[in-house]
Amino acid sequence: MTERPAKSIRRSGAGRSGADRAGASAKKPPRAGHRSAAPARRRRPDERPTQILDAALDVFGEKGLAAARLDDIAKRAGLAKGTIYLYFQNKDELFRAVIRSTLVAELETAETLVAIGTPEERFDTFIRGWWAVICSPTFERVHRLVTSELPKFPDLARFYGTEVIARNLRLVSGIVRDGIAAGVYRSTDPTATARMITGIFVIHGLWRSKRGFLSHLGIPSDDAMFEQLSDFLHAALRPDRARAHHPPALSASRSQT
Amino acid sequence: MTERPAKSIRRSGAGRSGADRAGASAKKPPRAGHRSAAPARRRRPDERPTQILDAALDVFGEKGLAAARLDDIAKRAGLAKGTIYLYFQNKDELFRAVIRSTLVAELETAETLVAIGTPEERFDTFIRGWWAVICSPTFERVHRLVTSELPKFPDLARFYGTEVIARNLRLVSGIVRDGIAAGVYRSTDPTATARMITGIFVIHGLWRSKRGFLSHLGIPSDDAMFEQLSDFLHAALRPDRARAHHPPALSASRSQT
DNA sequence: GATTAGTGACTGACCGGTCAGTAACTCATC
DNA sequence: GATGAGTTACTGACCGGTCAGTCACTAATC
Numbered sequence A, B: 001m002t003e004r005p006a007k008s009i010r011r012s013g014a015g016r017s018g019a020d021r022a023g024a025s026a027k028k029p030p031r032a033g034h035r036s037a038a039p040a041r042r043r044r045p046d047e048r049p050t051q052i053l054d055a056a057l058d059v060f061g062e063k064g065l066a067a068a069r070l071d072d073i074a075k076r077a078g079l080a081k082g083t084i085y086l087y088f089q090n091k092d093e094l095f096r097a098v099i100r101s102t103l104v105a106e107l108e109t110a111e112t113l114v115a116i117g118t119p120e121e122r123f124d125t126f127i128r129g130w131w132a133v134i135c136s137p138t139f140e141r142v143h144r145l146v147t148s149e150l151p152k153f154p155d156l157a158r159f160y161g162t163e164v165i166a167r168n169l170r171l172v173s174g175i176v177r178d179g180i181a182a183g184v185y186r187s188t189d190p191t192a193t194a195r196m197i198t199g200i201f202v203i204h205g206l207w208r209s210k211r212g213f214l215s216h217l218g219i220p221s222d223d224a225m226f227e228q229l230s231d232f233l234h235a236a237l238r239p240d241r242a243r244a245h246h247p248p249a250l251s252a253s254r255s256q257t
Numbered sequence C: 001g002a003t004t005a006g007t008g009a010c011t012g013a014c015c016g017g018t019c020a021g022t023a024a025c026t027c028a029t030c
Numbered sequence D: 001g002a003t004g005a006g007t008t009a010c011t012g013a014c015c016g017g018t019c020a021g022t023c024a025c026t027a028a029t030c
Helices: A048-063 A070-077 A081-087 A090-111 A117-134 A137-149 A154-181 A190-207 A222-237 A250-254 B046-064 B070-077 B081-087 B092-112 B119-135 B135-151 B153-179 B192-208 B222-237 B250-254
Strands: none
Touching: A048 A070, A048 A081, A048 A090, A048 A137, A070 A090, A081 B081, A090 A117, A090 A137, A090 A154, A117 A137, A117 A154, A117 A190, A117 A222, A137 A154, A137 A190, A137 B135, A154 A190, A190 A222, A190 B192, A190 B222, A222 B192, A222 B222, B046 B070, B046 B081, B046 B092, B046 B119, B046 B135, B070 B081, B070 B092, B092 B119, B092 B153, B119 B135, B119 B153, B119 B192, B119 B222, B135 B153, B135 B192, B153 B192, B192 B222
16 A cells, blocks of 8 residues: 555565664663673684675575575574675665676686697686586575575676676686687687677586486586586587698597596 | 474475364354455356466476465466365475476477478478477476476376477477488487487577576567577588488578478 | 673564455246 | 345455564673
8 A cells, every 4th residue: 555665675575674663762771691602702703704704695696696695604604694784785786796706606617728839728628617517506595595696686697797707708708719720620700609609508517407407317526527518618619621721639638637 | 302293385395384273163252243344255166277377387487396375376367375275285285286387388389289291391390399388488497497396296296297398399309200211311229319409409598598697688579489499400400412312402491491 | 991792582573374254156936 | 037145265454473684782802
């Protein structure tokens, strides 16, 4: 009936309830001895943020944004709910911080991949490194979170798209372009090809999950899957005719794992 | 403090609140004239289920399961909340019904693909048909819903995995196997190859979204993307050397769009 | 003693689910 | 063709459990 105010989380909102209750001070009697037997609390203000972020990633990952309770996150971090609010403005901001911090970690991993060498070596190093990222326990959780909360956090989605997906696209298309120029890869649109390569990695990362759609079918081992992936991509990239400018050294790098 | 009872939806629960309040009858006075000026309600019991399912898909698709309010779904369907409960047991069941009904529709579309012809013709018909499914407006929404609610609805996830993903895997691997036997495709593990092909389609379906990760980068047209996809897959499948058992007719079917 | 870190009971908005009540329709009877 | 009793479809106020966010207070540290 009455207009509902701006919303926050929950179904999608809970209104900043007591935000304006200001003079509530005298309402309740001071509760006596509210802490019974806590195990000698330590004060570690600089450890708190990561502590909270770790716990939050766990709980968000398990339940999703809406179903995750701040009480649970606090408990998992070994803190009280109020403490979270000393370090993060609200649940939304905490969620953003979780995603950002995780992605930064991933980006740093990815950063180690900027290899030098022939296009084929770089490609090989790249797919190997990225496969490792994708097999990491956080990847699936974060990706699912970002995907499912996408409508509610367009800024995060943009961030993820730009900093993770698009960054990879750029990197891969560069390698492919060089490979084409060197004649070791067939001539294609490097951007489109990068989309194929990136996409195929991401989807297999999602399908890896022990709890995913395909968990009741056989899940191939990560190594076997990588072998197949690598083979498929090399086949898709190899030049149209066997005799290219340079001898195709693909089979060597392909079988080396 | 007190034990929390079994939960339903919401964050993840709301308890069947009034389930046992039984004798509440006399509590409130019968509200007078509770309907002010409704536009002559019509009774169409057989239209209700689809009406509700349509509205529910919209709202779930926009907000996700937890954030979708039954009041919103009811309003969008032009009904009162209570009416939903005449046709569906609760929010969970409504969600299940939405996913099932959508997937059934998708499966029927996919059904039309069981083509006959050479492996290459079948492959071509298949990817073209499936691309159409993937470009349909519901695909992304349903996929996102299933993905994000996966931990809460393992049965649905299984259903989706078996009936949509695995079904496709089987279909594709069959085609690939035949193609290998006929010598038009290079020799690979058909199952793994089917995973690659299926996966690459799914991921591009997800990346198509106007509101997705990549929406701020250029989104290629569906036709252009399909062209690239098709080219990439044909390249990955073509035999290792140009002269195979049969002449590779791939380029013909590839350029026909 | 002053300052800063941390706590958790409490508040209030929220929304799934219920059900007494009302409107629309049906059909037997006049 | 009208009356009204019976049936079914639908409504929406209400209930009660839930949890984000607050703040008066306590504990550690300076």
